[in-house]
Amino acid sequence: MIIDKLYEAVEKKGPVCVGLDTSIDYIPKDFLKKFTSLYDALFEFNKRIIDATEDIASCFKIQIAYYEALGIEGMKVYSKTVKYLRSRENIVIGDIKRSDILDTAKMYAKAHFEGDFEVDLVTLNPYMGMDSIIPFLEYLDKDKGIFVLVKTSNPSSKDLQTLYAGEKRVFERVYDFLKPYIESNLGRYGYSPIGAVVGCTNFDEAEDIRKNLKGMFFLIPGYGAQGGKKEDVKKLLMDGNGGVVNSSRAILLAYKKYDDEFFLAARKELLRMKEEILSAI
Amino acid sequence: MIIDKLYEAVEKKGPVCVGLDTSIDYIPKDFLKKFTSLYDALFEFNKRIIDATEDIASCFKIQIAYYEALGIEGMKVYSKTVKYLRSRENIVIGDIKRSDILDTAKMYAKAHFEGDFEVDLVTLNPYMGMDSIIPFLEYLDKDKGIFVLVKTSNPSSKDLQTLYAGEKRVFERVYDFLKPYIESNLGRYGYSPIGAVVGCTNFDEAEDIRKNLKGMFFLIPGYGAQGGKKEDVKKLLMDGNGGVVNSSRAILLAYKKYDDEFFLAARKELLRMKEEILSAI
Numbered sequence: 053m054i055i056d057k058l059y060e061a062v063e064k065k066g067p068v069c070v071g072l073d074t075s076i077d078y079i080p081k082d083f084l085k086k087f088t089s090l091y092d093a094l095f096e097f098n099k100r101i102i103d104a105t106e107d108i109a110s111c112f113k114i115q116i117a118y119y120e121a122l123g124i125e126g127m128k129v130y131s132k133t134v135k136y137l138r139s140r141e142n143i144v145i146g147d148i149k150r151s152d153i154l155d156t157a158k159m160y161a162k163a164h165f166e167g168d169f170e171v172d173l174v175t176l177n178p179y180m181g182m183d184s185i186i187p188f189l190e191y192l193d194k195d196k197g198i199f200v201l202v203k204t205s206n207p208s209s210k211d212l213q214t215l216y217a218g219e220k221r222v223f224e225r226v227y228d229f230l231k232p233y234i235e236s237n238l239g240r241y242g243y244s245p246i247g248a249v250v251g252c253t254n255f256d257e258a259e260d261i262r263k264n265l266k267g268m269f270f271l272i273p274g275y276g277a278q279g280g281k282k283e284d285v286k287k288l289l290m291d292g293n294g295g296v297v298n299s300s301r302a303i304l305l306a307y308k309k310y311d312d313e314f315f316l317a318a319r320k321e322l323l324r325m326k327e328e329i330l331s332a333i
Numbered sequence: 334m335i336i337d338k339l340y341e342a343v344e345k346k347g348p349v350c351v352g353l354d355t356s357i358d359y360i361p362k363d364f365l366k367k368f369t370s371l372y373d374a375l376f377e378f379n380k381r382i383i384d385a386t387e388d389i390a391s392c393f394k395i396q397i398a399y400y401e402a403l404g405i406e407g408m409k410v411y412s413k414t415v416k417y418l419r420s421r422e423n424i425v426i427g428d429i430k431r432s433d434i435l436d437t438a439k440m441y442a443k444a445h446f447e448g449d450f451e452v453d454l455v456t457l458n459p460y461m462g463m464d465s466i467i468p469f470l471e472y473l474d475k476d477k478g479i480f481v482l483v484k485t486s487n488p489s490s491k492d493l494q495t496l497y498a499g500e501k502r503v504f505e506r507v508y509d510f511l512k513p514y515i516e517s518n519l520g521r522y523g524y525s526p527i528g529a530v531v532g533c534t535n536f537d538e539a540e541d542i543r544k545n546l547k548g549m550f551f552l553i554p555g556y557g558a559q560g561g562k563k564e565d566v567k568k569l570l571m572d573g574n575g576g577v578v579n580s581s582r583a584i585l586l587a588y589k590k591y592d593d594e595f596f597l598a599a600r601k602e603l604l605r606m607k608e609e610i611l612s613a614i
Contacts, residue, residue: 073437149431163398163404168404181494201461211459225492
């Protein structure tokens with residue numbers, strides 16, 4: 053089960069995930085100059101970051117929007133990056149946040165669990181309900197998994213997610229409809245490959261969340277650049293596992309903070325972040 | 334404003350939208366045989382459908398998942414199809430259902446309102462709230478528009494969308510946070526380029542919806558193959574405008590019903606559907 057592998061990776065390397073939400077603006081000018089193609093530079097930037105961090109990151113998250121924004125050539129870099137990551141046995145989360153009706157969701161599952169864009173886990177949006185998620189579950193026995201958006205890290209997550217629908221909030225209702233599928237797919241460490249995206253920002257009830265969303269492994273965005281703090285992360289992690297904290301910008305742009313080559317700076321920042329989180333747990 | 338153009342197209346051609354959710358299984362074998370490349374066949378299939386229906390369809394909706402499922406080559410066909418549609422001055426809705434935090438949503442807006450994948454309107458998922466939608470609104474004055482998922486056509490839309498959050502249901506709360514933006518962006522026919530996806534299936538309160546979602550133009554999926562009926566559509570359309578009814582499978586697979594070439598059958602089915610809807614209004 054992919055979630056057991058992820059749990060073991062966290063045991064070994066710590067609860068940190070490197071986010072390859074690589075905006076072309078992030079590539080240092082000196083590095084960019086070495087390439088005739090912007091897309092080659094983008095891939096090589098990612099590759100250097102991966103090479104410099106894979107021994108200390110439990111997984112990588114790649115945000116497809118940054119590549120989609122560059123059209124066909126961008127999608128080729130996305131494909132090349134996920135293939136490179138998987139060829140080196142890294143666990144890869146495709147941050148795609150897709151959702152659609154059942155027949156269409158089948159197509160998205162095929163798109164991201166097979167072929168050019170194949171990753172190990174994807175993020176999904178729950179607004180359309182359970183039948184928009186079911187087609188992805190057919191890949192659980194092919195060692196795939198999902199993270200469903202539960203409570204996101206952005207300010208407007210309050211617009212719907214934290215509204216009370218009866219005694220429970222909307223995001224807790226997401227757990228309710230996922231629950232039977234989570235419980236019938238638990239791995240050896242008590243977590244299911246049906247995980248949750250739970251931000252560590254603007255969030256007072258992290259402890260409750262960890263208690264209530266039983267069996268869900270957490271993908272935790274919002275750390276660093278978005279304002280998430282180690283105290284919040286602490287509440288979401290059980291004994292240092294059961295979740296991974298993602299950082300993208302703070303790692304990709306670490307060279308602005310340290311006087312180092314960008315990939316060395318990225319490594320330094322990831323180590324710093326890991327230490328900061330581990331010290332809080 | 335794109336929504337005025339769409340309103341005028343509906344006045345001229347009726348409230349029907351052709352859905353290019355083209356599964357490769359839909360391409361008739363005889364036609365497929367003419368091509369050495371599956372991807373050429375897919376584009377040519379779309380092209381024949383477009384050529385045979387554009388004078389009687391007010392717009393086209395293209396479901397990106399079917400192309401994403403085919404990887405890079407599929408995305409090229411998506412790009413080629415939207416470019417072909419726009420070159421012939423058809424109004425094109427990219428059915429992408431994206432959502433993400435503000436900085437990432439900017440990337441999605443760039444991806445689908447500029448460059449290889451440029452369309453006129455996109456569908457968006459509201460689960461993450463208003464800040465996930467704002468970056469798309471920056472394109473309103475560039476003649477772009479959006480359809481936000483409000484009440485979708487799939488059975489599991491009940492899992493979240495129709496839950497009561499206080500006195501209103503979750504989908505009505507979507508309208509609440511969009512409302513100020515709708516009201517400050519009304520076109521000359523009373524509709525805003527911030528429209529809504531409202532399914533015509535499993536839905537008892539269509540009349541209420543039309544009354545309550547003031548200023549929103551409707552994209553109405555679920556007609557035909559998904560079980561939507563003309564009586565339901567009637568309630569969602571005001572005097573035959575203010576929305577478009579999409580049909581994909583029933584049109585793309587019309588050749589299984591009529592003894593005709595697939596594109597002639599598609600035209601016949603679209604005319605039949607249009608007549609059926611107009612007769613009900």
